[in-house]
Amino acid sequence: MNNLLVLPLLIPAFTAVILIFLKERIELQRFISAVSVFLNIAVAGLIVYQVSTDGIQTLYMGGWLPPYGIVLVADMFSALLVLTTAVVGGACLFFSFASIGEERERFYYYTFFHFLLTGVFGSFLTGDLFNLFVCFEVLLVASYAMIVLGGTKVQLRETLKYILINVISSTLFVATIAYLYAATGTLNMAHLAMRVAETGQGGVLNVIAVLLLLVFSIKAGLLLFFWLPDSYSAPPLAVRALFGALLTKVGLYAITRTFTLIFIHDPGLTHTLIGWMAGATMILGAIGAMAYNDLSRIFNYNIIISVGFIAFGISVATQDSLSGVVFYLMHDMVAKALLFFLGGLIISASGTERLKDMGGLIRRYPWTGWMFFILALALVGVPPLSGFAGKVMMVRSALGEHQVVLALIALASSFIVLFSLIKVFQQVFWGGEKGEDRVQPLRYKAMMAPAAVLFVIVILLGVGAEKVNGYVGQAGAVLADPALYINAVMKE
Numbered sequence: 001m002n003n004l005l006v007l008p009l010l011i012p013a014f015t016a017v018i019l020i021f022l023k024e025r026i027e028l029q030r031f032i033s034a035v036s037v038f039l040n041i042a043v044a045g046l047i048v049y050q051v052s053t054d055g056i057q058t059l060y061m062g063g064w065l066p067p068y069g070i071v072l073v074a075d076m077f078s079a080l081l082v083l084t085t086a087v088v089g090g091a092c093l094f095f096s097f098a099s100i101g102e103e104r105e106r107f108y109y110y111t112f113f114h115f116l117l118t119g120v121f122g123s124f125l126t127g128d129l130f131n132l133f134v135c136f137e138v139l140l141v142a143s144y145a146m147i148v149l150g151g152t153k154v155q156l157r158e159t160l161k162y163i164l165i166n167v168i169s170s171t172l173f174v175a176t177i178a179y180l181y182a183a184t185g186t187l188n189m190a191h192l193a194m195r196v197a198e199t200g201q202g203g204v205l206n207v208i209a210v211l212l213l214l215v216f217s218i219k220a221g222l223l224l225f226f227w228l229p230d231s232y233s234a235p236p237l238a239v240r241a242l243f244g245a246l247l248t249k250v251g252l253y254a255i256t257r258t259f260t261l262i263f264i265h266d267p268g269l270t271h272t273l274i275g276w277m278a279g280a281t282m283i284l285g286a287i288g289a290m291a292y293n294d295l296s297r298i299f300n301y302n303i304i305i306s307v308g309f310i311a312f313g314i315s316v317a318t319q320d321s322l323s324g325v326v327f328y329l330m331h332d333m334v335a336k337a338l339l340f341f342l343g344g345l346i347i348s349a350s351g352t353e354r355l356k357d358m359g360g361l362i363r364r365y366p367w368t369g370w371m372f373f374i375l376a377l378a379l380v381g382v383p384p385l386s387g388f389a390g391k392v393m394m395v396r397s398a399l400g401e402h403q404v405v406l407a408l409i410a411l412a413s414s415f416i417v418l419f420s421l422i423k424v425f426q427q428v429f430w431g432g433e434k435g436e437d438r439v440q441p442l443r444y445k446a447m448m449a450p451a452a453v454l455f456v457i458v459i460l461l462g463v464g465a466e467k468v469n470g471y472v473g474q475a476g477a478v479l480a481d482p483a484l485y486i487n488a489v490m491k492e
Contacts, residue, residue: 220251324393
């Protein structure tokens with residue numbers, strides 16, 4: 001057992017509780033929050049190292065062995081996502097220092113921020129479905145508060161929609177878990193995999209599998225993304241970055257884990273369904289990215305395209321494609337946070353989100369402009385940037401498995417991403433200047449600092465892809481061979 005696995009949950013949860021009592025001490029809140037995220041980055045890095053050297057790590061809470069107790073599990077897949085979340089969360093925290101405003105800081109912004117991170121970390125590390133539900137609810141309750149914080153009319157309207165959709169999906173999640181427990185007698189993921197293999201996946205278990213796919217798809221924005229474009233446009237800039245980078249990825253993680261570990265015996269149903277949902281998501285996301293002319297919706301539809309692309313890799317389900325899914329998830333978490341950081345800088349500088357009211361920012365903000373351009377190439381998958389390796393692995397695997405139509409849709413969606421972001425780059429940074437400079441130099445530098453850190457990571461993930469592939473390959477191997485995960489959890 002490895003007690004280190006509980007720290008990514010305890011550190012932000014403990015931090016959040018402390019910050020409740022420091023409502024008026026803004027500087028102290030910032031200091032404690034910064035220390036917390038740096039500790040989490042260090043712990044997450046150590047977990048990745050231990051998994052790479054010693055294999056899958058487990059922690060049986062209270063000494064109760066599975067399937068009876070709560071278990072935390074870190075294979076390379078979850079460990080890499082925990083590390084990426086810690087880094088992206090830290091960057092979003094420092095971006096918040098510069099952009100969120102003291103009024104929101106006084107109303108427990110950092111408390112909700114750390115509770116959200118607790119839920120995300122818990123979702124990646126939990127070893128049973130019920131605690132996955134619990135961690136989902138922790139991050140969702142925190143996100144409800146963060147999306148409405150500020151109380152504008154748009155925020156209140158979108159919060160009601162966001163809460164309604166997630167309450168319905170969470171209710172369906174609980175009901176599906178109850179059906180699954182009635183059918184198998186367990187909710188431990190490794191034990192579930194054994195029970196489903198013993199009884200055979202068919203009949204009621206296939207119905208449960210489809211229901212779980214429906215639940216996770218709502219949370220990930222896979223096909224059922226009707227709530228996402230407006231809801232993610234409502235909160236403050238720092239919250240948009242946090243949501244765009246992390247929240248849909250938790251749903252995608254749940255789909256990946258469930259359909260590479262538990263429901264793997266009838267891919268003709270489950271994986272085919274995931275594949276066509278992925279194709280439809282990429283197509284509809286591409287239409288939205290081309291149709292709109294305001295910054296937030298273009299960025300939000302790019303989130304939807306990437307969700308479809310990752311689900312496409314999951315549906316192929318070879319070791320190479322699953323390694324590509326892991327790599328692309330890491331890339332997309334970092335790149336989407338950076339995209340929203342740069343978008344926040346653009347909106348702050350121009351005072352609007354409408355492209356037609358922007359122009360000429362390259363003269364005042366050349367670094368922002370060229371970072372945006374290079375990031376657009378990374379999101380498309382131009383080598384040697386971070387998006388290239390994961391896309392190549394997924395598309396190559398799809399072609400090898402004769403899934404030509406989905407591969408062509410995936411490649412076409414990449415060109416739409418390029419078109420939509422180059423349109424933004426052209427209209428925002430070139431042409432005549434419109435309006436006056438609205439960003440104070442010190443605030444601009446404070447907002448640029450976390451963006452610069454993520455920009456360097458985007459470059460390093462691409463240039464150092466061979467080194468990263470060593471870790472990603474370990475993750476793909478466990479996803480492709482469920483016995484490795486099952487044996488590690490059930491061995492004691």
